[in-house]
Amino acid sequence: AQSVTQLGSHVSVSEGALVLLRCNYSSSVPPYLFWYVQYPNQGLQLLLKYTSAATLVKGINGFEAEFKKSETSFHLTKPSAHMSDAAEYFCAVSGDNDMRFGAGTRLTVKP
């Protein structure tokens, strides 16, 4: 079964600094990978997805992620953090019938 592991339950950055949220996956087949964002008291919103078309995937709000098969990773980055990026971020992998999520990383942005 597919699974993802997010490294770091909390990440804190200063406004304007690089954001790096880590995700490693386990899959016996080429995976479909996703990053979702959750703002307080809301549902999850899709940031970006990898479906094997390109290894560097660009998403909304300036985020991007790179699929690295050799490292089984799909880390999320943003060059310059904004206060509005403060949220919880989830990595997910989908199989034939289900989607499995990581435990989440809470991003704090300091002024």
Added chain:
Amino acid sequence: NAGVTQTPKFQVLKTGQSMTLQCAQDMNHEYMSWYRQDPGMGLRLIHYSVGAGITDQGEVPNGYNVSRSTTEDFPLRLLSAAPSQTSVYFCASSYRGPTEAFFGQGTRLTVV
């Protein structure tokens, strides 16, 4: 365009009570699913459905039932509520299969 609508938003139950969490989508999506979200555990899949009349179990199905009589609706039933079912529940749908899911706003359930 409503998307995925969950009701109620908040609910308090006593141990042993039963209730149904409602989920409806207006996007004609084939695939629907229920997750529970607990601190430090991310989202865990309870049940899913690949189409009307077809449901299957996810990671944590015990204590929950689902049915899918129409494409639009996918209710989640708690048979006999337990404090361990205190959680935030999310319904999600996607066009076909578990990709690009659209999520509802969640139902915060407390079992006392």
